[in-house]
Amino acid sequence: MKKIYYLFCIAMMTIATMTLTTACGGDDEDRPFVDNNDHPITAVHKIIIRVSGDTDNFKWRANFTALEWDGSKAKATDVFDEKGKILPQIVENFSYLSAETNKNGTTMATAMLVSDKVENNTGVLTVKYEGYLNGKMTNSKTFVIQGGKEVVQTIAFTSIPTSE
Secondary structure, three states, rough: HHHEEEEEEEEHOOOOOOHHHHHOOOHHHHHHOOOOOOOOOOOOOEEEEEEOOOOOHEEEEEEEEEEOOOOOOEOOOOOEOOOOEOOOOEOOOOEEEEEEEEOHHHHHHHHEEEOOOOOOOOOEEEEEEEEEEEEEEEEEEEEEEOOOOOEEEEEEEEEEOOOO
C-alpha cells in the first residue's frame, strides 16, 4: 500500500508540474498573465472541485501546486481553503473542495487520481472543476469517469485558461 501511495504522490507532482510549466510557457502573445517586464501578474487563484455520482464505488485524491511572485522570482506557496486554513498536501474523498492562493499567486494547478473502490464497478463519477482569478471564473471543465476493471484515471486542471 505504501508503494502505491508513493507512486501516486510522484505521479501527482509530475502532472501538476507539467501543467504549471505548460500553462506558463509560450510566446509573449500566448502569456496574458505576464506584464511588459516579463514579470507574472499576481492574483488570487482559486480552484473549486465538485464530485458527484456513484461516490461509494470510487476513491479519489487531489493534490494542489501553486506558485507566488515574491518580487524577483516565482516560488512554491501554500494553498488555502475558504476559511484561510492551509490545505494538506493530499485531500481525499470529498464532494466539494475549494482551494486558493494568496493575492501574490501567479498560477495554481491540481492533479486528481480516481480509481475503483469496489469490484465490478458499473458506477459513474462526475468531476467538475472551476478556475478563478480574483473571483472571476476563467476556466471550467467536467470529466465523467466510467467505472470498470481497475479503472485509474488522472485529471489535471489549472486556474489559468488553456487552449485545447
